[in-house]
Amino acid sequence: MAVLQISKIQVRRGQKQQGTGLPQLASGEMAWAIDTQELYIGNGALTEGAPIIGNSKVITEHDNLLDLVGAYQFAKNTPTIRTGVDSTHPVLQNLQDVIDQLVTANNFGVRGNGITDDTAAIQRAIDQLFLNPATVGSADARVELSFGPGTYIISSTIYLPSYVFITGTGVEKTIFSYTGTNNSSVFSFINDSSTTNSRNKFTNITYNAQPKYAKLRAFSIRTNQNNVTGIELNSVRDSIFEEIEINGTWVYNVGPLSASVGILANVDPAHSSVTCQRNTFDKVSVQSLAYGIYADIGFNRNTIDNCYFYRNFNGLAFGIGNTPGTGPAKNSISNTSFDYISRQGIIITKGTGNRSRGNNFLNVGNSGASNADPFNGSGQFSQIQFTQPGNTSVQDTFDRVVDLSINPTNFSQSYISEVGGYANLINQEPVSLGLPYTVTFLKLFRLPLGASMSYNVQYVYRTSAYNRMRSGTIQLMIDLQHNSVQLTDEFDFTGAQWGTGGYTGDEESLYFKATIENGSVVISYINTAPSDTANNASLTYTYNLLR
Numbered sequence: 001m002a003v004l005q006i007s008k009i010q011v012r013r014g015q016k017q018q019g020t021g022l023p024q025l026a027s028g029e030m031a032w033a034i035d036t037q038e039l040y041i042g043n044g045a046l047t048e049g050a051p052i053i054g055n056s057k058v059i060t061e062h063d064n065l066l067d068l069v070g071a072y073q074f075a076k077n078t079p080t081i082r083t084g085v086d087s088t089h090p091v092l093q094n095l096q097d098v099i100d101q102l103v104t105a106n107n108f109g110v111r112g113n114g115i116t117d118d119t120a121a122i123q124r125a126i127d128q129l130f131l132n133p134a135t136v137g138s139a140d141a142r143v144e145l146s147f148g149p150g151t152y153i154i155s156s157t158i159y160l161p162s163y164v165f166i167t168g169t170g171v172e173k174t175i176f177s178y179t180g181t182n183n184s185s186v187f188s189f190i191n192d193s194s195t196t197n198s199r200n201k202f203t204n205i206t207y208n209a210q211p212k213y214a215k216l217r218a219f220s221i222r223t224n225q226n227n228v229t230g231i232e233l234n235s236v237r238d239s240i241f242e243e244i245e246i247n248g249t250w251v252y253n254v255g256p257l258s259a260s261v262g263i264l265a266n267v268d269p270a271h272s273s274v275t276c277q278r279n280t281f282d283k284v285s286v287q288s289l290a291y292g293i294y295a296d297i298g299f300n301r302n303t304i305d306n307c308y309f310y311r312n313f314n315g316l317a318f319g320i321g322n323t324p325g326t327g328p329a330k331n332s333i334s335n336t337s338f339d340y341i342s343r344q345g346i347i348i349t350k351g352t353g354n355r356s357r358g359n360n361f362l363n364v365g366n367s368g369a370s371n372a373d374p375f376n377g378s379g380q381f382s383q384i385q386f387t388q389p390g391n392t393s394v395q396d397t398f399d400r401v402v403d404l405s406i407n408p409t410n411f412s413q414s415y416i417s418e419v420g421g422y423a424n425l426i427n428q429e430p431v432s433l434g435l436p437y438t439v440t441f442l443k444l445f446r447l448p449l450g451a452s453m454s455y456n457v458q459y460v461y462r463t464s465a466y467n468r469m470r471s472g473t474i475q476l477m478i479d480l481q482h483n484s485v486q487l488t489d490e491f492d493f494t495g496a497q498w499g500t501g502g503y504t505g506d507e508e509s510l511y512f513k514a515t516i517e518n519g520s521v522v523i524s525y526i527n528t529a530p531s532d533t534a535n536n537a538s539l540t541y542t543y544n545l546l547r
Helices: 095-100 119-130 399-405
Strands: 012-014 030-032 039-042 055-057 113-117 150-154 158-160 164-167 174-178 184-189 217-223 227-234 241-248 261-266 280-288 291-295 303-305 308-310 312-317 332-334 338-340 345-350 355-357 360-362 384-386 393-394 419-421 424-428 429-435 438-448 451-465 468-479 485-493 510-517 518-527 537-546
Touching: 119 150, 119 158, 184 217, 217 227, 227 241, 241 261, 261 280, 280 291, 360 399, 399 429, 399 438, 429 438, 438 510, 438 537, 468 510, 468 518, 485 510
Parallel strands: 012 030, 113 150, 150 174, 158 184, 164 217, 174 217, 184 227, 217 241, 227 261, 241 280, 261 291, 280 303, 280 308, 291 312, 303 332, 308 338, 312 345, 332 355, 338 360, 345 384, 355 393, 384 419, 393 424
Antiparallel strands: 030 039, 039 055, 424 537, 429 537, 438 518, 451 468, 451 537, 468 485, 510 518
């Protein structure tokens, strides 16, 4: 059909927010609200069959669909879950509010595609959520900023204020890839006197103003520079760092670069009472950086648990700089692995009351080589070093014990003590050795020497050939000045006697002696029980050291 004429269609129009507002429209009549850019149509009369008198809104491009969606009820179709005071009064929420409760980095234009530089967008997200002058200090603003899987390119330092809460989707899933320059940090904390235009690390810092109650979790930090710090703690307290991997490109023959640090704990000497304290580091991994965690002063009462340090110069370095002060104190290091550390896994030059408990040390202190071939041009070092008295190693496990203490083929190797300096070593991992019959002294195991010291060796001798057991303590008093060692052996005995071959079953069928050889004290034994072999008789021992 040909169109001969087009008539101009007019609708009522006016301003919704002026006068009496939107009028009641006739049935099918349309009206345009000029000020709000909304379109309405009249419902019609009840006599015409309209379910309700009024106007219906017509959706246009100017409408926010979330405002038009009905109220949100959690688990609406699950009658076993009640959100309100009773089943007929459920808690209802605006859908926009529900969606806003989950804040993602993408909401602020962060891409995470491994190509786009996300530095500005990430900083904008942090500033708007945690440093916004309109909401800073408000508990309502302390939200969780979530980063999905992806690689987020960072080209300069990201600054973190108090209460920041950043979470990824996991190690090697959410990756912050740092492309900035050497001698810089990927993340750095700022105190509460900071603004988006003035980021202060130590200016105007006090206990109340220091960065606090932060939480970083479930992501990786990668850098292709060999002198970059992953996370810089500037007098941070009461914060949590968990499931974080920090990976660099440092190698042991480069040397101890000062800024190549996984986690750097900074305290201003002018405000030394405002310390890094009561922080928790759980499942943190630092690989291929010179230092895993570095702190000179004011790093107190922190917990380091279930962490992993791999291919570092030192795993944990406390008080090794020239900064005046007492050094880190009363920190707990537990259930952590130190693997292929060039020098000491833990070194505490200044600081007391620190405790290493239940940690594992594998190929630590050998300049990148092994225990049996440690020198590699650089020499061997203790696996833990306590230069100052008052620190403790409790039930730590050292592979050097297996390689150099109980393997006679390596007894000619230099044996630097697992724990050096002022060592308080308690309840080391038990070691078991075969104890076959011999009437001449055979070398059994050795212990390292570093100074005049006292060892207490607790042992249990068992033999199934005679169903007998002996439990005792060997005390060794070593005087290196006169190259002498004194051994005493106190024990209890129980079990059957054998009464053959001229032996009466005397419990003193087992004898020990100690000698100083190659910088270590060697324990040798005689066992006069003729049926004992390496398979049916054993000696299990632990030792304590006080130096």
